[in-house]
Amino acid sequence: MSSSDYSSSGGEEEMEELDLFHYRRLTLIGRRIEEASSLRRRSTSRTYIDRERVSGHNRLMQDYFNPNPTYDARVFRRRFRMQPRLFNRIMGDVVRYDPSFARRSDAVGHLGLSPEQKLTSALRMLAYGSPADQLDEYVRMGESTVLEVFRKFCRAIVGMYSSTHLRAPTPCDLRILLHKALQRGFPGMIGSIDCMHWEWRNCPTSWTGQYLGHNRKPTIILEAVASYNTWIWHAFFGPPGSNNDINVLGMSPVFNRILNGSAPRVRFEVNGHTYDQCYYLADGIYPSWSTLVKTFSNPSSNKEALFARCQEAHRKDVERAFGILQARWAIVRGPARSWDVATINDIMLTCIILHNMIIEDEQVDSDDEMEDSLDYEVHDQQPTNVNRDIPTLTEYLARNNRLRAAPTHHGLRQDLVEHIWNLHGNN
Template structure:
């Protein structure tokens, strides 16, 4: 007859898995006993806990048949709906993450039992990102414990940022700048590099001692994302992490948006409006932003047909960043609802990963003109490469030029005339 201890040990060996904390507190203590009647702690396990048998292999096979098989249960339309992207793009991200971080490689534990697959861990992360659900809610379908789901989320977003940030969240290079200027010229705003604005992400599980720092005009703790977006919803600048008590001006003063321009490492932007030459691009902004040479705001109370038409055109074009925020929150509901993560570092990784995958979706699904060509090259311009870093005096002069109000006024007057004379029907 096999003893109780042997039966229990066999059951634990069969049900164990790697990298998982699937333990629940049992109601009665002292369940592990020997036939001699003496209670003792099981070696190597957690006292008072029992392992849950989740049948991970069967769960993986079911998920594979649902979405990744040659003839899946749920077709491309439902895959796109639930993962927010097409299957080819999802597989590209998943394979890159698995190759980048050994955590996502399926392994066997000490009992020679296969642990969670990469597909299960990445799907758990996607469920939390796309639906904004708690980690525990992924268990019933993915067959993954809460602690492992959270670990998968942290490692997944960190891997996405490490792998894809240089490509999908970079400062515009020469080719990008040429494309931005072409899009701006089509909209009646030559020299425009996009629209800038800020978004607040509510933070539910904030440290109590920091609530005053992170509470702003919405009367609850938030973290701010500053972004620059285009008409096609591509977000090429994302500055995240400022406390919600700051306004857009405070964020702008701490943002690295104009650092490359002041350092002399940004691609050259030369354009002509109303027979005046300009050497810096600009961004469309709302009324709270300062009157800098690199920002073009609307006219709050326009008088006259030209000013009214300009205000209408500027506000219509500036809505690109608002639309980008809306689509980002629609695709990744985790950044729409209150954040449940405790630390700001993980929250920053989540936001950056969502922006990166948002840009990957935009690139994957937008209609590309095969005849579209730009004359400039495509190499990234970084500090220390290409143009020489400026001296301190040149750096100070560049900052003064960025904040020059006279250029701001002249540029706005030229744009008013340009829109009225060359694009009278574009925003009617």
């Protein structure tokens, strides 16, 4: 064999060995990719769990909704925070508003979740602040399903009831509020205003400085106006926790109806002076506006001390409303766990709307009885219609100056001091 033949044969063997090496290498890489893909599929695939939803529905119905339930109305009221009649009313409205809450069958004819199961899961999350996974054992719903139903329920409540249970007082409502205020010694007062902070646990890191509140944790602020029965007439939610009450008031639409001229006008008399604009009770941080009446931080006389005690006692209406709201709906007592502000806003508004609906359903005072006593003799203390045309800039500025008039604030407060002293000073 010649040297050329030998070198040719050796080159072919080396090429075969190199090809075999690359083949084995590629085979090994392909096997590892396949193993990794199989492991990924196993780790991300959802395991089917037969939760026996029908039996869960039957047990829930027997516990609370059948003619002879296991738990009576008192237990239902404690666990659902409302009477059964209100629950049934809300359930019917929600099913009509969002058909996804109705009970349906899947492609193979299996019955899905019932409206009772869906609303129970949503209300339990609101009432107890429960994580979604904790409800699986009783309502037989997976975590992702519970969260989806919860978000839809909050959007439905806000969409259906905001116009009726989260609105400004109507003329009829104002007559009742003014009547109650007159009995309490504050003619012309229609509520008290204050702010509450709700901690935001999952606040994005880039927003932490903006939402850092007074307790050095990210918070979101709720501004509310509440009346004698803790009904919340105004709710402005969303300002970052780094703001104080004055900053929130500057962003709030609470006085927009006064500025655009659409608010009912009310005339009342205090200490011989006539006023034509209602007011709220507020704490010392608020500005000296004609629509706000503050207390005296350092009373200089017995009259001012008596007024301060009465004002601070009645200003607690909004504080009581915050306390009842947090006690009734534990989800707003603990830190908010949602990631986006829109969902947190829906949760807060849902709790406020349901709070008002429960007050309306269980109120002790009868509107019929109160209507009989509304003809009290106070100088035209009934709302009158106003011009609702689009205001000009001059009219807007005039209303704004009138709203922020500090002399009116001080004059009204001094008249209230004399009025309360005449009522209670000799007792």
